[in-house]
Amino acid sequence: MDFRFTPEQEALQKEFEGFCKEEATRAPEGWIGGLSAEETDEGWAYHQSVVKKVAAKGWLSLPWPKEYGGHGHGPVEQLIFNEVTAYYRVPALPFHFMTVAAGIMVYGSEEQKKEWLPKIARAEINWAEGLSEPNAGSDLASLNTTAVEDGDDYVINGQKVWTSGAHRSDHIFILARTGTRESRHKGLTFFINEIGPGIEFRPLIFMNRSHFYNETFIEDFRVPKRNIVGKVNQGWYVMMAGRNFARANISFAAAGKRDLEDLIEYCKQTQSGGQVMAKDPLIRQKLAEFSIDFEAALKFAYYLSWLQSKGQDIAAEAAACGYFSSELNLRLANTAMEIMGLYGTIKRESKWAPLYGKFQDLCQWGSGFTIAGGTTEIRKNVIAWIGLKLPRG
Ligand SMILES: Cc1cc2nc3c(=O)[nH]c(=O)nc-3n(C[C@H](O)[C@H](O)[C@H](O)COP(=O)(O)OP(=O)(O)OC[C@H]3O[C@@H](n4cnc5c(N)ncnc54)[C@H](O)[C@@H]3O)c2cc1C
DSSP, X not given: OOOOOOHHHHHHHHHHHHHHHHHHTTSOTTOOOTTHHHHSHHHHHHHHHHHHHHHHTTGGGTTSOGGGTSOOOOHHHHHHHHHHHHHTTOOOSOTTHHHHHHHHHHHOOHHHHHHHHHHHHTTOOOEEEEOOBTTBSTTGGXXXXXXXXXXXXXXXXXXXXXXXXXXXXXXXXEEEEOSOGGGGGGGEEEEEEEOXXXXXXXXXXXXXXXXXXXXXXXXXXXXXXXXXXXXXXOHHHHHHHGGGSSOSOOHHHHHHHHHHHHHHXXXXXXXXXXXXXXXXXXHHHHHHHHHHHHHHHHHHHHHHHHHHHTTOOOHHHHHHHHHHHHHHHHHHHHHHHHHHGGGGXXXXXXXXXXXXXXXXXXXXXXXXXXXXXXXXXXXXXHIIIIISOOOOO
16 A cells, blocks of 8 residues: 555645634534534524535535536545545535536436536535435335326425435435336436425434434425436436445544544543543543544545545445444544543533533434444445455345
């Protein structure tokens, strides 16, 4: 392995850092990053203002080919951007935009590319992701929402669930069944459209009482045929196209590294049983272990993106990277709660909450991160099947 940043990549990193340090100073009081953007109007306004600036700099389209208005950068540059923004807790990316953009770039018509890509790159659209259903999550190919041809439109009916941030969105992409039920992933079509009559979102309140998820009820929602990306029944592959842009996930590791630094500072400044916490050998050892794990997670992500930039398929390694860092963040949150004791459980609205209640929040959100985009068990399956070539059983 011979991986180090090129001078151009180092310059980009510095540029991103300068931007993020500046933007972080504008964060609302008590901003803890993560999924806070969707939860409050203030957080959402902050998120939107940052995203607009990022778009104006052309950074939403870093890995897009130049012919589509992008910079033509590779996965490493995208990862640098993701690392820096996650570390500084700057909400720089619109939700789900890359899935749609990639689908259109790889499978869309020329008209779709002209119509949608510039609007996406300018951050004019907030997307909701209509994939999961009450009976189709990990096994997404079994989904039941149907789309039936009717004149110039398709008419969609069904139910989606866990639709993140949909109440803040103006557009939605939906994977719907156009083939027979037996056709599984070969009978699905990818639709994009403005949210309108026939779509109803109902809040699904999370265990920490925040509104981030929604149930989505779809009744006779009409989508013009020109808004099908790819061909009818090709939707599975359209959806997968987004995965090929920067496969390695670094956001968990970068955000977790920052959280660890905060916890270390807390332990240096807080007394317990008459002594500074950081003097407790058990606490010191735990913090040291986490610092090794986070460095390993960051290096692992860069190694994968470097392999990807050399054209290697890294499906199993990307699953391992996502598994390791999402579980690591959850472990950190649980350890922080043990260290802080009952103070750790104080909600962030209280002025007594240490570190703005970051870790009690992360304890709850963290379990979600081991599910979103592929659960821990599914990731282990991918490692076993593709990486280790074990039988499926
Ligand atoms: C933070 C977050 C944001 C999300 N945002 C969206 C969104 O915007 N839009 C959207 O459409 N969806 C979204 N989801 C939903 C997400 O994609 C699903 O939760 C995920 O695919 C898992 O599906 P499920 O919840 O139905 O669980 P299931 O698939 O029912 O799994 C239940 C349990 O069984 C295990 N399991 C399932 N199959 C296997 C197997 N073959 N082998 C071993 N174990 C297995 C799983 O690991 C899990 O522990 C989001 C989820 C989270 C947590």
